[in-house]
Amino acid sequence: MTREQKASAIEELKESFGNHQFFYLTDSSAMSVEQINKLRGLCFEKGIRMQVVKNTLAQKALESFDEDQGYGGLYDSLKGPTTIMFAANGSVPAKVIKEFRKDGEKPVLKAAYIDKDVFVGDDQLGILKSLKSKEDLIGDIILLLQSPMKNVVGSLNSGSRTIGGLLKALEERAEN
Secondary structure (H helix, E strand, O other): OOHHHHHHHHHHHHHHHHHOOEEEEEEOOOOOHHHHHHHHHHHHHOOOEEEEEOHHHHHHHHHOOOHHHOHHHHHHHOOOOEEEEEEOOOOHHHHHHHHHOOOOOOOEEEEEEEOOEEEEOHHHHHHHHOOOOHHHHHHHHHHHHHHHHHHHHHHHHHHHHHHHHHHHHHHHHHHO
16 A cells, blocks of 8 residues: 555545544454445445444544544554444444344454444443434433423313313302
């Protein structure tokens, strides 16, 4: 690989890291071509971009960002064969890996970057799989906010019916 090619690859990786708040570093070595193609297809269906990278180029791309991004925790995971899964949702790659591993042991999660948090090790898949998306969290908050309002409105409505019923009964008594 020439210097120009390396510089170009680093720039592409910088752009990918900058555009994605969620990515997973995995080891998919020892997988057959058929398995890799099946995994790529599954990733494509779920909106995940899968890319095999050279660790040194990935680390150089990550080092070009400010330290406050939190990429430093990923450097130790950039050893051995590395495949990066870029996603728009933090839990989707974990679900894909779990689903794919029903038939085998690979890919293995080396690390995951979830919005400035780093999760290291394959044992983190369960936690990552259960993460809620931003939209799910907003929906939960809206439901929580609506619940007290529904109770207040329901109480006001039932109160008006009760008062209305009492007034009607008193009016009927007065007429009789």
